[in-house]
Amino acid sequence: MSYVNESAVAGSVLAARSVDFPPRVTIIDEGEPARAIYQIVSGNVMISKLLPDGRRQIFELLGPGGIFGVTPNGHHDSVAESLTEVRLTAFDKIPAENASNFNSFIAELLKIQICALHEHAVLLGRKSAVERVASYIMELIETPSNQARINQDLVTIRVIMTRSEIADYLGLTLETVSRAFSHLKRSGIISYERHDGIMQVHIKRLRPLTGTY
Amino acid sequence: MSYVNESAVAGSVLAARSVDFPPRVTIIDEGEPARAIYQIVSGNVMISKLLPDGRRQIFELLGPGGIFGVTPNGHHDSVAESLTEVRLTAFDKIPAENASNFNSFIAELLKIQICALHEHAVLLGRKSAVERVASYIMELIETPSNQARINQDLVTIRVIMTRSEIADYLGLTLETVSRAFSHLKRSGIISYERHDGIMQVHIKRLRPLTGTY
DNA sequence: CGAAGAATTGAGGTTAATCAACGAGGGTGG
């Protein structure tokens, strides 16, 4: 399923700019006045919030077609950072608000986001460390833009986030994430050699560990 | 702030029925085909998901103006249950999809929901038990429809959820929730006598315990 | 080659879960 839906905004008078960012830079800061809405053309973006004492929670991983910068009140409620190189389409705020069919266009994308947030709330509130990591790996595999290569039951993926980023996404510490990966590796469910993120996964054995099935 | 926005759909041809439910009944089951979108007129609704082994996570508490039953794919992704008696406006699905300005109307409500889900993800992923309970109480106070009565620093509220429901909302066990309430009570930050949910809160002393400030 | 960042692993501490008992309140039926 591709999220990209250029036709939905075709015919409107929106000023749509193209913007690029290098990996691991801040695109939007929490509290910033909302100037534009962004849709990802290529690359990955993570959305997070910080507590005053430095604790961080990442709650959305967005790929091509995903949107961010949408806010009900004129100020961004969260931080958006590039994970990879990204190319974005920026829809400037003022004309966008007038375009009624633009709101209708993003409504569909917001619905998808809400489902993902629901699933993630279950993970954060109710799953064990191993279940969280297993769910994370399955999520990577099931995201089409990640181009997981499938041979029978064996899938090859690339994990581009650091242990620390994964921890902040899963509500764990980086050590616990590392131990969960090691546990899955010792169990023969995943395998990897170097720290380059390339990983082979036995999905049939991993899926039952996610807690969802 | 009132979410209710009748005017936004005025002039459309949507079939809007009124529906009532008693407390603690299932309004929508996970997996059901989506027939209607609901907006709350009065009362409270909780949205949750169940894992196969019975673990439950509640992730939204909705009051007047809130919407639910919105889905990107024709099937509900979560359970909706009444918490109190509720009166709903049901917008039937098929005509609603055609109404472009209806999508635009719900987009605004979805944006508010997404912000709440972001905040809740931080709670679930990064806050301690006491911080979660403190955040929950503050959330009750700051929800206008809950009619918290404020005298100086002292606020009176009514906690209508059971310990078990609160636990499923906060990603804890009911015992841990009970202990956190007892801890706040012993500290003199909250007070209550009988199990009727009526509670007095010192907001100035409670707020610093939420972790957010 | 050396330095810096990332990942792994171990030891020990802390928090919250689990298991269990008990008390309060509300509703029902005798």
Added chain:
DNA sequence: CCACCCTCGTTGATTAACCTCAATTCTTCG
């Protein structure tokens, strides 16, 4: 009307999971 039951809440003792602190290795890059 009272006795009983059932649900809900509280509290205690113990266990288990995860976090914290720390040391070591691996990897990349200048």
